[in-house]
Amino acid sequence: MSFTLRTATEEDLPALRELMALAIDTLQHGFLSPEQIVASRAVMGLDTQLIADRTYFMVEEEGALAGCGGWSRRATLYGGDHSVSLREPRLLDPATEAARVRAMYTHPSFARRGVGRMILDQCERAAAAEGFDAVELMGTMSGQPLYAAAGYRPIEEVTDMVDGVPVPLVRMRKELEASSSQRKLGS
Template identity: 25%
Template structure:
């Protein structure tokens, strides 16, 4: 799926940190609200604001989608999994609520999948927030297990999903 007009992709740099934090917090607060309570959303925002989040972003092969007038509108990345040979974990998939359901998440996840495959990681894994499960199912992922992601003072329900190399 093509990106919207006037949108460009670029790799994450530390200069993007404030924008990424703002987007991730907003996207989760708005788009995941139907699946999480206020305490879970606040705990997730605390994770995003934590100092360790910057290092996590830097190691995530993160790609950002910027619109000429709206700024940062989406992110997605991947990380090699040490415990699963030839497997990348898709991560940090967030879309600005004003741009949701227009194919951005699909386009960025597919770009992350392709980048991971080019780097030697054709098998894919995701720890999906429950609100994102339909996206991953539509992209060919299969549920492996249900679980909990610790988020400081709260726990978030997640679904572990895999997609074998095609």
């Protein structure tokens, strides 16, 4: 069996939302308390701007949704449509700002099988193709091991308070390798 990656569309929204809810509720055990898992729903979820921008991807195996995630050229670092206070739709300047990796989720049945890495690689290639030299993301406690293994480094610890419940997060960054056209110019 092999994974396929494709760009998500508006028709995929119900399946994406279902996967995200399952991933939040299942994969955070051992990292967050039950109260923190419930609170994290307020700061996680799908930002449909990523779908509209065609920068959100799905990984499937024989028609089964294995994972999803994307990147953005917009300033919003994390949060879903319901996280209005976190949204900043301004376009980033690739010469001075890092692209964003956003809304990474894996179906629990497909955890630790390379789905997240496949999506990260696609996001990094797409951001580099648009001239970005770095990417940043807001990592959950359960996502940090993947991001660290993929070369992301912590730059800021954040606690998002939701109705008095702390949700710990870590802002992480990765410098991207120079694109092949940049390497040619430099040689």
